[in-house]
Amino acid sequence: MEEKLTFEDNMTRLGKIVSELEKGDIPLEKAVELYGEGVKLSAACRKQLDEAQIKITEDDGGMEK
Numbered sequence: 001m002e003e004k005l006t007f008e009d010n011m012t013r014l015g016k017i018v019s020e021l022e023k024g025d026i027p028l029e030k031a032v033e034l035y036g037e038g039v040k041l042s043a044a045c046r047k048q049l050d051e052a053q054i055k056i057t058e059d060d061g062g063m064e065k
Helices: 007-023 028-060
Strands: none
Touching: 007 028
């Protein structure tokens, strides 16, 4: 079973991937691999943010004005 990483862990790894890709001195195969990992991490972060927004909205009890 895969361990669920925290939002902060995902963002840290995503930042490292971006840095590696920006250097541009890695083989194409590795760049494609990193890009794929980055896409997955980005989706995981988006999901975590969406879940947090839902929780905040539910906890607010619809008290928006």
